Amino acid sequence: MKxxxxxxxxxxxxxxYAGMGKELYDKYKVVRDVFDEAGNVxxxxxxxxxxxxxxxxxxxMHKSDLDRTIYTQPAMFVAGYAFFxxxxxxxxxxxxxxxxxxxxxxxxxxxxxxxxxxxxxxxTCMGLVQKRATYITEFGxxxxxxxxxxxxxxxxxxxxxxxxxxxxxxxxxxxxxxxxKQVVVGGFKKNLSDMSKHLKKEGILAAILKVEGPxxxxxxxxxxxxxxxxxxxxxxxxxxKPVIANVTRDAIVDPDHIRRELYExxxxxxxxRGSVEKMVANGADLFIEVGPKRVLTNMIRxxxxxxxxLNVEDEExxxxxxxxxxxxxxxxxxxx
Numbered sequence: 001m002k003x004x005x006x007x008x009x010x011x012x013x014x015x016x017y018a019g020m021g022k023e024l025y026d027k028y029k030v031v032r033d034v035f036d037e038a039g040n041v042x043x044x045x046x047x048x049x050x051x052x053x054x055x056x057x058x059x060x061m062h063k064s065d066l067d068r069t070i071y072t073q074p075a076m077f078v079a080g081y082a083f084f085x086x087x088x089x090x091x092x093x094x095x096x097x098x099x100x101x102x103x104x105x106x107x108x109x110x111x112x113x114x115x116x117x118x119x120x121x122x123x124t125c126m127g128l129v130q131k132r133a134t135y136i137t138e139f140g141x142x143x144x145x146x147x148x149x150x151x152x153x154x155x156x157x158x159x160x161x162x163x164x165x166x167x168x169x170x171x172x173x174x175x176x177x178x179x180x181k182q183v184v185v186g187g188f189k190k191n192l193s194d195m196s197k198h199l200k201k202e203g204i205l206a207a208i209l210k211v212e213g214p215x216x217x218x219x220x221x222x223x224x225x226x227x228x229x230x231x232x233x234x235x236x237x238x239x240x241k242p243v244i245a246n247v248t249r250d251a252i253v254d255p256d257h258i259r260r261e262l263y264e265x266x267x268x269x270x271x272x273r274g275s276v277e278k279m280v281a282n283g284a285d286l287f288i289e290v291g292p293k294r295v296l297t298n299m300i301r302x303x304x305x306x307x308x309x310l311n312v313e314d315e316e317x318x319x320x321x322x323x324x325x326x327x328x329x330x331x332x333x334x335x336x
Contacts, residue, residue, distance in 0.1 A: 003286040005101035010109035020292040034082035073133040080112035080291035104244040117239040139223035140213020170195040175216035179302040186217040224266035
């Protein structure tokens with residue numbers, strides 16, 4: 001099947017799981033090369049972080065390093081970028097070129113999208129992701145009584161005006177506008193708890209998320225201000241294709257716009273629904289989620305059921321995606 005425009009999308013924090021990417025790492029050199037280069041930048045073995053299972057001690061399951069923001073974000077970036085390079089290589093092996101019209105990423109995934117679009121070289125982007133994770137963790141620790149809460153209306157669409165009104169009432173912020181039915185809000189936990197009790201009466205589910213700070217709220221602006229100095233010093237190029245921004249929903253390619261987006265994203269709402277709708281409105285009829293799990297796939301299906309969805313996270317999904325893009329049967333690509 002011929003697609004008019006392909007969008008590559010990259011997941012962010014929350015899609016990680018122990019063992020993600022191991023199958024592809026074991027079989028394909030291009031994946032191992034990305035993990036190895038990342039380790040050189042980070043100063044530790046990121047593959048061990050991704051593949052190591054949580055350990056059980058004295059009948060208590062110890063939290064995996066992979067679930068700590070300082071490690072989660074580099075790991076998600078590395079996995080997503082490695083899968084992207086493998087997808088490119090697999091397409092070339094079938095004598096055609098992967099030609100997306102759009103790139104986008106959810107929160108941290110925006111960095112993977114920018115690297116894939118050529119706006120930054122891998123090592124530069126890896127270093128920025130590590131610093132971002134460090135700064136938001138440090139400033140998140142300043143607010144132990146603040147966090148995030150997901151709101152889900154299974155019966156229908158969450159009305160934006162209603163959510164905004166409730167946020168003002170309970171003095172919290174909309175942080176992630178994910179789908180028609182799911183919104184994430186952030187602020188102080190007492191306010192989130194009061195809001196949750198109120199929403200329960202309306203049949204709206206509210207669940208506190210296991211995160212290490214009030215991400216994407218104005219409380220994180222000091223972290224963004226510190227990170228801005230790092231952004232200003234790094235080399236950023238004109239992107240090869242538009243990256244649909246989380247904050248503005250603009251199609252950004254210019255280095256100044258990219259810097260502004262990455263700065264503001266830390267303390268401003270991520271409008272994922274708006275980003276997807278922007279790509280669909282501009283002709284995207286195939287979305288390929290490149291990275292662990294299929295969180296974005298499920299979100300996009302909730303936003304627009306008309307678009308085709310594929311993903312790349314293991315060999316089976318890789319082969320299915322390349323087969324669909326090539327429009328023919330294919331064998332598994334050769335390992336090293």
